[in-house]
Amino acid sequence: MKSGDVKIIDRVSAVEAIKRLNEEDLRFLNRMIVERLKLISQTRATTLMTSFTKGDRVGFQAPDGRIVEGTVLRLNKKTVSVATDDGHQWNVAPGLLHLIQEAGNIQWP
Numbered sequence: 504m505k506s507g508d509v510k511i512i513d514r515v516s517a518v519e520a521i522k523r524l525n526e527e528d529l530r531f532l533n534r535m536i537v538e539r540l541k542l543i544s545q546t547r548a549t550t551l552m553t554s555f556t557k558g559d560r561v562g563f564q565a566p567d568g569r570i571v572e573g574t575v576l577r578l579n580k581k582t583v584s585v586a587t588d589d590g591h592q593w594n595v596a597p598g599l600l601h602l603i604q605e606a607g608n609i610q611w612p
Contacts, residue, residue, distance in 0.1 A: 545581075551597035552578055558606030561585060563599045572603060 524532065555561065559575045563585070573587035582594040 548581055548597055552583065554602065555583055555597065555600065556606050559602060560604035560606075561600045562603050563593075563595050563601070565593075575606075 521529075521532070555575050555578065557575055557577065560572065561575055561583070562570055562572045565571045571585075571587055571593070573585040573593065575583055576586050576592070577584040579594065581596070583597050583600060585593045585595055585600070587593065
């Protein structure tokens, strides 16, 4: 287990404790869980984001199912801006991208 990890040894006891919580305590617990899940998701996205740099050639599957390729323009807070060969720009979650070719030694202004 990594530092900071907590393991519930007895899930049955945890479930029973949750069953005894009132509405106010359940709402508080829910907020805590949602915040924790958002933090985990943001950390994962940030980690995936480090896989890409400006100028990389990437690909992803568009919502209509077609495979789209383009060049990384910018790394945003939660997404990667990708310019496609047909002149469109997409903001794509880093987890949906795959690297086709690294930027290499391209000099950007």
